[in-house]
Amino acid sequence: MTALITGASTGIGYELAKLFAKDGCGLILVARDRRKLDEVAAEMRKLSGQEVRVIAADLATPSSSEQVFREAGTVDFLVNNAGFGLGGDFAHTDLATELNMIQVNVASLVTLTKLFLIPMSERKRGRILNVASTAAFQPGPLMAVYYASKAFVLSFTEAVAEELRGTGVTVTALCPGPTASEFHTRAKIENTKLIKGKMIGMMTAAKVAEAGYRGMLAGKVVVIPGFLNKLGVQSLRIGPRALVRRAARKLQES
Numbered sequence: 001m002t003a004l005i006t007g008a009s010t011g012i013g014y015e016l017a018k019l020f021a022k023d024g025c026g027l028i029l030v031a032r033d034r035r036k037l038d039e040v041a042a043e044m045r046k047l048s049g050q051e052v053r054v055i056a057a058d059l060a061t062p063s064s065s066e067q068v069f070r071e072a073g074t075v076d077f078l079v080n081n082a083g084f085g086l087g088g089d090f091a092h093t094d095l096a097t098e099l100n101m102i103q104v105n106v107a108s109l110v111t112l113t114k115l116f117l118i119p120m121s122e123r124k125r126g127r128i129l130n131v132a133s134t135a136a137f138q139p140g141p142l143m144a145v146y147y148a149s150k151a152f153v154l155s156f157t158e159a160v161a162e163e164l165r166g167t168g169v170t171v172t173a174l175c176p177g178p179t180a181s182e183f184h185t186r187a188k189i190e191n192t193k194l195i196k197g198k199m200i201g202m203m204t205a206a207k208v209a210e211a212g213y214r215g216m217l218a219g220k221v222v223v224i225p226g227f228l229n230k231l232g233v234q235s236l237r238i239g240p241r242a243l244v245r246r247a248a249r250k251l252q253e254s
C-alpha cells in the first residue's frame with residue numbers, strides 16, 4: 001500500500017505520515033523544502049520498513065499537480081494536506097499571496113483529487129483525505145480568502161463523497177480547529193485573540209492527525225477533531241449569521 005501526502009514535511013502532514021508509516025505503508029512525501037523532506041523520509045523509512053519517496057513540488061504552480069501525479073505511480077491513499085493562510089484586512093493583504101493560496105488550498109487539491117480518483121475508481125478501491133478546517137463553517141473576516149478556501153474544500157469533499165457512496169472509494173474532509181504547528185506564524189496570525197486565547201489547550205498536530213487518519217480509514221465524510229471544536233461548529237450552525245460573522249471578526253482581531 002502507498003500513501004501520497006502533500007505538506008508532509010511538518011505539522012499535521014508530518015504526523016499523518018508517521019501514522020501511515022507505523023501501519024507499514026509506503027510513502028510519497030510532497031512539499032517544497034527538499035532537505036526537510038529527505039530528513040522526514042529517512043525517519044519514515046525506519047518507522048515503516050517500506051519504500052519512502054519524496055517529490056519536491058510547489059503546489060502554487062498550476063502544473064505541479066500533474067507533475068506529482070506522473071511521478072507518483074499507483075497510490076492507495078491520497079492526503080491533500082498542504083495549505084496556508086494569511087491574516088489581515090482584505091483591502092490591504094497581498095493579492096499574489098492570496099491567489100497562490102487559492103492555487104494551493106483549492107485548485108491543486110481539486111486537480112490531485114481528480115487525477116488520483118480516476119484510477120482509484122477503476123480499481124474500486126482507495127481513500128482520499130482532504131484537510132479543510134473549522135474555518136470552513138463560517139466566513140472569516142481578517143482572513144477572508146483562507147476561510148473561503150476551506151469552505152470550498154468542505155463543500156467539494158462532501159459532494160464528491162456522496163457521488164462515491166458505495167463505490168469502494170471514499171473521500172473525507174478533516175476539519176481541525178486551531179492546532180499547534182508552524183501555520184499561525186506563517187499566516188502572521190500568532191497575535192490574534194483566537195490564537196493567543198488558545199495557547200494553552202490548542203490541539204496537537206498528532207491528535208488531529210490521529211482523528212483524521214482513523215476517520216479516513218472508517219470512510220467518514222466529515223471529521224471534526226476535539227469535543228470543543230465539535231461544539232463550536234454546532235453553535236455556528238444554529239447561530240444567526242450576522243452574529244457568527246461578528247464573533248469570527250472579534251477572534252481574528254489582534
Ligand SMILES: NC(=O)c1ccc[n+]([C@@H]2O[C@H](COP(=O)([O-])OP(=O)(O)OC[C@H]3O[C@@H](n4cnc5c(N)ncnc54)[C@H](OP(=O)(O)O)[C@@H]3O)[C@@H](O)[C@H]2O)c1
Nearest residue numbers: 007009010011012031032033059083133178179181182183
Ligand atoms: N494549524 C492549524 O491551526 C490548522 C487548523 C485547521 C486547518 N489547518 C490546515 O491543515 C493543513 C496543514 O497545516 P499545518 O498546521 O500542518 O501547517 P504547517 O505546519 O505550516 O505545514 C504546512 C505544510 O504544507 C507545505 N506547503 C505549504 N505551502 C506549500 C506549497 N506551495 N507547495 C507544497 N507544499 C506546501 C509545507 O511545506 P513547505 O513549506 O516545505 O512547502 C508544510 O509541509 C493546512 O491545509 C491548513 O490549512 C491547520
